[in-house]
Amino acid sequence: MNGEPDLYIGGSWRHAGDGATRDIINPADGSLAARVDEATPHDARDAVTAARRVFDDGSWAATPVAERAALLDRVADLLVRDREELSLLETRDTGKTLAESRIDMDDITSVFRYYARLIAVQADRLVDVGDPSIISRVVREPVGVCVLIAPWNYPLLQMSWKVAPALAAGCTMVVKPSEVTPLSTIAFTRLLEEAGVPAGVVNLVQGSGATLGNALTDTAEVDFISFTGGVATGRTIAQVAAKHVTKVALELGGKNPHLVFADIGTAAGWDSAVDHVLTGVFLHSGQVCSAGTRLIIEESIADDFVADLAARAAKIRVGDGMDPASETGPLVSEQHRGKVESYVALGISEGATLVCGGARPSDPVLAKGSYYLPTIFDRCDRSMRIVTEETFGPILTVERFTDESEAIRLGNDTQYGLAAGVRTSDAGRGERVVRALRHGTVWLNDFGYYTAAAEWGGFGKSGNGRELGPTGLAEYQETKHIWHNVAPQKAGWFKG
Numbered sequence: 001m002n003g004e005p006d007l008y009i010g011g012s013w014r015h016a017g018d019g020a021t022r023d024i025i026n027p028a029d030g031s032l033a034a035r036v037d038e039a040t041p042h043d044a045r046d047a048v049t050a051a052r053r054v055f056d057d058g059s060w061a062a063t064p065v066a067e068r069a070a071l072l073d074r075v076a077d078l079l080v081r082d083r084e085e086l087s088l089l090e091t092r093d094t095g096k097t098l099a100e101s102r103i104d105m106d107d108i109t110s111v112f113r114y115y116a117r118l119i120a121v122q123a124d125r126l127v128d129v130g131d132p133s134i135i136s137r138v139v140r141e142p143v144g145v146c147v148l149i150a151p152w153n154y155p156l157l158q159m160s161w162k163v164a165p166a167l168a169a170g171c172t173m174v175v176k177p178s179e180v181t182p183l184s185t186i187a188f189t190r191l192l193e194e195a196g197v198p199a200g201v202v203n204l205v206q207g208s209g210a211t212l213g214n215a216l217t218d219t220a221e222v223d224f225i226s227f228t229g230g231v232a233t234g235r236t237i238a239q240v241a242a243k244h245v246t247k248v249a250l251e252l253g254g255k256n257p258h259l260v261f262a263d264i265g266t267a268a269g270w271d272s273a274v275d276h277v278l279t280g281v282f283l284h285s286g287q288v289c290s291a292g293t294r295l296i297i298e299e300s301i302a303d304d305f306v307a308d309l310a311a312r313a314a315k316i317r318v319g320d321g322m323d324p325a326s327e328t329g330p331l332v333s334e335q336h337r338g339k340v341e342s343y344v345a346l347g348i349s350e351g352a353t354l355v356c357g358g359a360r361p362s363d364p365v366l367a368k369g370s371y372y373l374p375t376i377f378d379r380c381d382r383s384m385r386i387v388t389e390e391t392f393g394p395i396l397t398v399e400r401f402t403d404e405s406e407a408i409r410l411g412n413d414t415q416y417g418l419a420a421g422v423r424t425s426d427a428g429r430g431e432r433v434v435r436a437l438r439h440g441t442v443w444l445n446d447f448g449y450y451t452a453a454a455e456w457g458g459f460g461k462s463g464n465g466r467e468l469g470p471t472g473l474a475e476y477q478e479t480k481h482i483w484h485n486v487a488p489q490k491a492g493w494f495k496g
């Protein structure tokens, strides 16, 4: 970063093989946030080979579990120490508010602590085969060399969901952050080195996915690819990986419904629902895979609810994430703002009713950044692309229903299935609806929360595999059944 080497391969820091660099832009004001090395495919292949060599020498996988757990805890301690520095980098790189970046860092710390605890207690499973001379047990072993690819919206958070369980399991890995937001991952890799991660266990390359992708994925040296990003990229990776029958986990996009029933009840229930719908979609300017971008609301309350939402949305303070007064920051780049603007134009041409936003902020102070106002479209339906496609910006669409079955049908009428929210004061209805929704996470009378101990992932085109929780560790492990006969006899099948 800024002259220091940024590629970490086989325990050494180095510049890109061809000396290329990339300018990282601060989306809050268009300034240069940092200049980083841009890896070549050759660098990426070196990183894979280093990870393979270290995995194959067996020492890391053989490290006692207690030592690996202690290492994860040391990483967590350093994350606490460097919380502010990492948060500042994340905000400068992504534009998200500093308050959000600090929450990210706390969550990352808890992921490392969680997997330190989980690996320490994971036990082999004994299987009773009904014969006292047979010891049958199922053990877990590291899956091997992992390629970990992350997106730009939660750069270090998404990467930590992969690195922590991979380290816990005893894997070696190549880490590739998004080329748009590599800064926190570079700093984090230095932190891993300081914590004592052995050379070659974690290798870092950053650069364009299109350029590095094949070097990282089109190889028999890799055992597992864990990818978080868009559907199109996930599909490409799965196709390339299939050539080598490489295991793949995909955490992809979402177009997440938030179902609001008329029985939300008291004034407090109403205010809470408005607040959660608002936060669920406009936090981080909508650049959240699980953002509640589709409000699906009971017809009888829709007009009043949308009016309240619009009034609140218009008051959201959009600004530089470094300013404590800002409630949400800019979009990640000019290019991404262009995409969001084209979706707004599409929504208008498709006949949706623009209720608020639909423009850049007029404040001249924000003119140099990639800001966009919280935007609501009412009177939407499933024929509109604005309702079916992930815009990844601050855009809420509103659809209306008249009964519970229609609400469920609309909530499930999506190619995705990452997350959904339900608001009702009727507990019975709440339980019925959450069970009927085909989404990986469903919040009932809440929205957006997760914990390191519970699985995260999607149904449908939101991907396959799970992160976090026990399954998030199992992804990085192979199971092996060991059948041990302590009193061998003849097999006795062939008589001759």
Ligand code: NAD
Pocket: 149, 150, 151, 152, 153, 154, 158, 176, 177, 178, 179, 207, 208, 209, 210, 212, 213, 214, 216, 217, 228, 229, 230, 231, 233, 234, 236, 237, 251, 252, 253, 254, 288, 289, 290, 390, 392, 418, 457, 458, 462, 463
């Ligand atoms: P993206 O697919 O453009 O890029 C993601 C990563 O893949 C980047 O590091 C990129 O460099 C890399 N990449 C690109 N082409 C590649 C290739 N051919 N081979 C290997 N790697 C390649 O996604 P993005 O725009 O960075 O992120 C936004 C997307 O991520 C949204 O769709 C969002 O919903 C999704 N996302 C999902 C989750 C989840 O938990 N399901 C979480 C965060 C973001």
